[in-house]
Amino acid sequence: MGGLETPDGYHPHTSESLKAYLAEVENTASRLGGREADWQVDEVGDGNLNLVFIVRGPSGGVAVKQALPYVRLVGESWPLPLSRAHFEHLALTEEARQAPGLVPQVIHYDETLALIVMELLEPHIIMRQGMIKGIVYPGFTEAITTFMARTLFFTSDLALATADKKALIGAFADNTALCKITEDLIFTEPYMIVENNRWTAPQLDPYAAWIREDGDLKVAISRLKIKFMSEAQALIHGDLHTGSIMVTEDDTKVIDPEFAFMGPMGFDVGAVIANLLINYFSQIGHEAAPGERDAYRTWVLETVEGVWTGFRLKFLALWAENAAGDGYPAPLFDDAHGAIRLAAEKEAYMDRLFQDTLGFAAAKMIRRILGLAHNIDLEWITDETVRATAEARTLTLARDLMVNTADYRSIEAVTAAARRQNAWVPELGR
Amino acid sequence: MGGLETPDGYHPHTSESLKAYLAEVENTASRLGGREADWQVDEVGDGNLNLVFIVRGPSGGVAVKQALPYVRLVGESWPLPLSRAHFEHLALTEEARQAPGLVPQVIHYDETLALIVMELLEPHIIMRQGMIKGIVYPGFTEAITTFMARTLFFTSDLALATADKKALIGAFADNTALCKITEDLIFTEPYMIVENNRWTAPQLDPYAAWIREDGDLKVAISRLKIKFMSEAQALIHGDLHTGSIMVTEDDTKVIDPEFAFMGPMGFDVGAVIANLLINYFSQIGHEAAPGERDAYRTWVLETVEGVWTGFRLKFLALWAENAAGDGYPAPLFDDAHGAIRLAAEKEAYMDRLFQDTLGFAAAKMIRRILGLAHNIDLEWITDETVRATAEARTLTLARDLMVNTADYRSIEAVTAAARRQNAWVPELGR
Numbered sequence: 076m077g078g079l080e081t082p083d084g085y086h087p088h089t090s091e092s093l094k095a096y097l098a099e100v101e102n103t104a105s106r107l108g109g110r111e112a113d114w115q116v117d118e119v120g121d122g123n124l125n126l127v128f129i130v131r132g133p134s135g136g137v138a139v140k141q142a143l144p145y146v147r148l149v150g151e152s153w154p155l156p157l158s159r160a161h162f163e164h165l166a167l168t169e170e171a172r173q174a175p176g177l178v179p180q181v182i183h184y185d186e187t188l189a190l191i192v193m194e195l196l197e198p199h200i201i202m203r204q205g206m207i208k209g210i211v212y213p214g215f216t217e218a219i220t221t222f223m224a225r226t227l228f229f230t231s232d233l234a235l236a237t238a239d240k241k242a243l244i245g246a247f248a249d250n251t252a253l254c255k256i257t258e259d260l261i262f263t264e265p266y267m268i269v270e271n272n273r274w275t276a277p278q279l280d281p282y283a284a285w286i287r288e289d290g291d292l293k294v295a296i297s298r299l300k301i302k303f304m305s306e307a308q309a310l311i312h313g314d315l316h317t318g319s320i321m322v323t324e325d326d327t328k329v330i331d332p333e334f335a336f337m338g339p340m341g342f343d344v345g346a347v348i349a350n351l352l353i354n355y356f357s358q359i360g361h362e363a364a365p366g367e368r369d370a371y372r373t374w375v376l377e378t379v380e381g382v383w384t385g386f387r388l389k390f391l392a393l394w395a396e397n398a399a400g401d402g403y404p405a406p407l408f409d410d411a412h413g414a415i416r417l418a419a420e421k422e423a424y425m426d427r428l429f430q431d432t433l434g435f436a437a438a439k440m441i442r443r444i445l446g447l448a449h450n451i452d453l454e455w456i457t458d459e460t461v462r463a464t465a466e467a468r469t470l471t472l473a474r475d476l477m478v479n480t481a482d483y484r485s486i487e488a489v490t491a492a493a494r495r496q497n498a499w500v501p502e503l504g505r
Numbered sequence: 506m507g508g509l510e511t512p513d514g515y516h517p518h519t520s521e522s523l524k525a526y527l528a529e530v531e532n533t534a535s536r537l538g539g540r541e542a543d544w545q546v547d548e549v550g551d552g553n554l555n556l557v558f559i560v561r562g563p564s565g566g567v568a569v570k571q572a573l574p575y576v577r578l579v580g581e582s583w584p585l586p587l588s589r590a591h592f593e594h595l596a597l598t599e600e601a602r603q604a605p606g607l608v609p610q611v612i613h614y615d616e617t618l619a620l621i622v623m624e625l626l627e628p629h630i631i632m633r634q635g636m637i638k639g640i641v642y643p644g645f646t647e648a649i650t651t652f653m654a655r656t657l658f659f660t661s662d663l664a665l666a667t668a669d670k671k672a673l674i675g676a677f678a679d680n681t682a683l684c685k686i687t688e689d690l691i692f693t694e695p696y697m698i699v700e701n702n703r704w705t706a707p708q709l710d711p712y713a714a715w716i717r718e719d720g721d722l723k724v725a726i727s728r729l730k731i732k733f734m735s736e737a738q739a740l741i742h743g744d745l746h747t748g749s750i751m752v753t754e755d756d757t758k759v760i761d762p763e764f765a766f767m768g769p770m771g772f773d774v775g776a777v778i779a780n781l782l783i784n785y786f787s788q789i790g791h792e793a794a795p796g797e798r799d800a801y802r803t804w805v806l807e808t809v810e811g812v813w814t815g816f817r818l819k820f821l822a823l824w825a826e827n828a829a830g831d832g833y834p835a836p837l838f839d840d841a842h843g844a845i846r847l848a849a850e851k852e853a854y855m856d857r858l859f860q861d862t863l864g865f866a867a868a869k870m871i872r873r874i875l876g877l878a879h880n881i882d883l884e885w886i887t888d889e890t891v892r893a894t895a896e897a898r899t900l901t902l903a904r905d906l907m908v909n910t911a912d913y914r915s916i917e918a919v920t921a922a923a924r925r926q927n928a929w930v931p932e933l934g935r
Contacts, residue, residue: 232734237688238681240734248675251668258667258831267836290838290846297833297850304662304670304831305737401688401734403727406697408720416720420727 079144079154084187088141090116093128097139102182103192108134123148123448124155124333129195136195137182142333155252159333160189162250166335167191169243169310174225177218178329179321196328199321206317206354207361207452209371210324216378218327219320219347220385227340228393230310232402240337240400244307247336254304254336257313261438262300265446266293274445278463280504282470283445295477296441299434307337315346316439316450317354341431344386348432349439351379352472352493353452356465359497360456372497376490383432383486387425394421430480433489437477440469460503467501509574509584514617518571520546523558527569532612533622538564553578553878554585554763559625566625567612572763585682589763590619592680596765597621599673599740604655607648608759609751626758629751636747636784637791637882639801640754646808648757649750649777650815657770658823660740662832670767670830674737677766684734684766687743691868692730695876696723704875708893710934712900713875725907726871729864737767745776746869747784748880771861774816778862779869781809782902782923783882786895789927790886802927806920813862813916817855824851860910863919867907870899890933897931 088096097103098111107114107130114132124147128139142160146153164186170178183192205212228234230243264271266287274283286292312319313334321328355375362368398405408417443450444466453469456462472492476483483489518526527533528541537544537560544562554577558569572590576583600608613622635642658664660673694701696717704713716722742749743764751758785805792798828835838847873880874896883899886892902922906913913919 232731237685237734241678241681241684244737245675245678248671248678251671254671255667255831263834263837267834288842290842293837293843294846294850297837301662301832304667307674307735307737401685402731404693407693407723407727412718412720413723416724420724 079151081144081157082187085144085157085189087126087143088128088139088188088190090118090128093130093139096188097130097137097192100183100192103137106135106137106182107132120147124159131195136197138179138193138195140191140193142189155256157189158249159253160184160191161186162247162253162335163331163333164191165246166310166312166332167193169230170222170226170312170329170332173229174222174329177222177327178332196321196330199323199326199328201318202320202322202327203317203350203354203451205322206375207357207455209358209361209368211371211374212322212324212327214325215320215322215327216381216385219329220382220389222327222329223315223343223347223386224389224393227309227311227343228390228397230337231308231340231400233394233400234397235400237401240307243310244337247310250334250336253313253334254338257334258300258304260447261442262296262303265442265444266296271447272445273447273449275459275463275466277505278459278503279444279466279470282467282501282504286441286445286470286474289474289478291478292474295434295480296438299438299477302339302431303342303435306339308340309337310335311338311340311343312346313338313342315343317347317350318450339431339435341428341433342435344383344428344432345435345437346439347382348379348489349436349443349473350450350452351375351382352436353440353443353450353469355379355493356469356472356497357450357452357456359465360453360458360461376493379490379493380486383429387429391421391425429486433476433480433483437473437480440473441477444470463503464501467503468496468499471499471501472496509581511574511587512617515574515587515619517556517573518558518569518618518620520548520558523560523569526618527560527567527622530613530622533567536565536567536612537562550577554589561625566627568609568623568625570621570623572619585686587619588679589683590614590621591616592677592683592765593761593763594621595676596740596742596762597623599660600652600656600742600759600762603659604652604759607652607757608762626751626760629753629756629758631748632750632752632757633747633780633784633881635752636805637787637885639788639791639798641801641804642752642754642757644755645750645752645757646811646815649759650812650819652757652759653745653770653773653777653816654819654823657739657741657773658820658827660767661738661770661830663824663830664827665830667831670737673740674767677740680764680766683743683764684768687764688730688734690877691872692726692733695872695874696726701877702875703877703879705889705893705896707935708889708933709874709896709900712897712931712934716871716875716900716904719904719908721908722904725864725910726868729868729907732769732861733772733865736769738770739767740765741768741770741773742776743768743772745773746880747777747780769861769865771858771863772865774813774858774862775865775867776869777812778809778919779866779873779903780880780882781805781812782866783870783873783880783899785809785923786899786902786927787880787882787886789895790883790888790891806923809920809923810916813859817859821851821855859916863906863910863913867903867910870903871907874900893933894931897933898926898929901929901931902926 094111109132117129119127119129126141130137142157145151146155164184179193312332319331358368358372524541539562547559549557549559556571560567572587575581576585594614609623742762749761788798788802
């Protein structure tokens with residue numbers, strides 16, 4: 076493995092070797108049914124970081140995810156520790172406990188091979204792909220707000236005794252390599268000239284330069300970075316974009332929590348909102364005729380509103396019923412006056428979380444346009460003028476959200492700004 | 506040990522057993538000189554939590570601190586893990602690296618016995634005792650600001666790569682029992698009726714009730730508690746009051762960092778300022794005639810100002826020279842405009858840290874008057890009316906500092922308020 080660190084017994088599987096391996100895994104062989112020779116294995120290869128196999132047998136299927144000691148997309152020149160499989164498994168376990176039914180079931184975990192066997196999600200597709208096609212997901216808001224409210228609330232100081240929360244902090248403290256990717260690719264590189272960056276050039280050149288020269292924005296992103304590195308609020312998924320969500324019209328599953336650690340809650344909520352907004356702005360590139368996707372645009376912005384509103388209500392409802400943590404101790408507020416004061420503070424807490432959410436959402440929007448990893452929502456728009464138009468609209472909204480965060484007092488203020496921005500015709504570089 | 510958890514081989518030392526133990530410790534026996542029979546051991550017993558022995562021999566002395574599996578002051582009914590010796594040793598090692606000469610030298614550490622042998626600080630005394638006598642420490646401000654600026658800056662995101670900082674977070678994440686003491690005794694119990702609390706009654710009764718019924722204050726202390734539990738800014742000492750500082754007129758040493766963990770920097774700076782302010786208000790009880798200690802009062806408030814001003818300048822100087830951390834990455838601000846913008850942000854960063862400092866200082870002041878553990882600055886005042894007068898002045902300043910923190914824009918605003926408060930004659934309970 077070219078000098079990359081792997082434990083004894085680790086080897087990356089191929090489609091062939093995987094069959095023999097799975098034949099020995101009791102829960103898996105029985106789920107697939109038949110015998111090894113009846114199974115079909117496909118390396119689907121749509122992960123940036125890992126090997127992903129789909130295995131089907133006569134009675135059912137499984138998905139197998141195996142970490143490589145490097146970034147799959149780049150190769151051995153970018154080493155990445157296998158421990159990410161350990162953290163993904165740990166996070167999946169915790170998420171399944173807090174938000175049952177909203178993550179894939181783990182069938183088998185092999186620490187040495189850095190390999191997780193999971194239920195095969197069928198007929199689910201990656202949500203981002205569905206949204207590019209303009210598919211409405213009526214159950215999405217309900218599911219994602221439940222997922223976020225429950226996983227974030229129940230791993231926070233509001234629900235946990237401090238020793239239990241610190242145990243989570245300790246358990247995820249070593250997931251530094253994955254955090255570092257976020258710190259570099261989201262919070263740093265899009266704001267400077269580095270080889271990794273790319274954008275739609277020359278159309279977007281003036282906007283990329285505008286971002287790089289914006290001192291207020293660079294201070295704002297640096298404050299968010301400090302918050303990301305320092306504020307251990309709750310167990311966050313850490314990569315909660317629409318590519319980490321698999322959906323049918325009725326079902327929603329959150330996958331790929333290998334970036335999980337104890338961080339700021341707003342990073343997860345912001346990731347969802349950012350990716351919805353990116354998709355909203357991208358619709359211009361996916362409609363056959365102008366206005367064809369207007370109803371879909373409406374649904375996307377309603378979803379943005381529903382995600383925040385639903386998350387907020389569910390989080391507050393959990394807080395009302397499960398305030399067992401060491402934060403805001405109940406005995407301090409157990410008289411009539413105290414209850415009123417605490418209720419007001421809960422609103423203020425959610426307002427602060429909303430501000431965090433908008434800042435992190437903005438960071439996620441900017442990195443997808445100027446940084447290394449882009450979204451197919453925008454990448455699949457082949458007309459560069461159209462794509463750059465969508466991108467410039469996304470960027471300018473994101474810049475305002477990050478620098479003038481406090482001006483946005485409600486999620487409706489955000490969707491109203493998105494609507495205005497979507498009508499703006501940017502002057503593009505040539 | 507009555508069901509308390511201790512590892513095989515652990516046993517608490519007596520003055521006699523300690524001699525035989527130290528005779529086998531090379532660095533120690535040679536430092537003491539002579540033979541076992543020539544050594545004198547005193548259990549000084551001035552720690553609330555641990556056994557502390559002073560050992561003297563013909564050539565020199567050592568101090569020996571051993572953790573018990575319970576709180577010494579209370580007994581076996583309040584268990585406390587021996588691991589605190591591990592964290593104290595870890596913190597002493599890191600502090601010695603970052604702030605050489607400002608902590609006692611560790612001569613020997615025994616993990617099984619939870620025992621640390623340190624240099625004997627002579628002729629140092631506990632600073633709090635000196636301040637009660639009205640002794641001026643000309644070197645204190647210089648030393649404590651160096652200690653705080655260096656230990657906090659060099660363990661923060663401003664100096665460290667994220668992986669190194671997360672390693673520190675992980676290394677201290679298990680020090681939960683000690684953090685929990687702080688969370689309960691400082692951030693919770695003084696604001697409610699619990700058996701642990703005591704105050705000068707009946708003189709202070711109306712003020713204790715006023716604090717317990719103050720909804721704004723209880724929200725403010727709860728926000729500070731959340732910050733204490735969540736914000737892993739830097740390696741903090743965690744108990745930096747004037748009882749954890751040993752001094753001569755020329756030398757200052759910071760001792761007892763067993764509460765250390767990765768927490769908010771303002772907690773340490775606030776602890777120092779709080780304990781200086783408590784001493785300031787206590788002077789009325791220690792002067793032979795009114796006004797006798799006026800010059801000392803002036804020195805104490807100058808020290809409060811000097812502590813913040815000196816800390817701020819040194820922290821900024823370290824930031825200017827050692828910005829090697831992942832926070833505020835230098836390449837984002839490397840042009841002329843960026844440099845100006847970053848300079849302004851550094852001021853804003855220090856302003857936020859100042860606000861944290863005042864909030865935590867207030868929390869430390871209140872707990873010493875209404876909570877379990879009091880300060881001898883106030884406790885040694887035998888006239889209860891005088892003591893309660895000093896305490897009411899401290900409490901009312903602390904309440905305003907915590908709730909109206911943003912009104913205090915400079916450390917001079919704080920010392921001016923202290924001066925005003927010290928002229929106020931509170932109406933006491935009877």
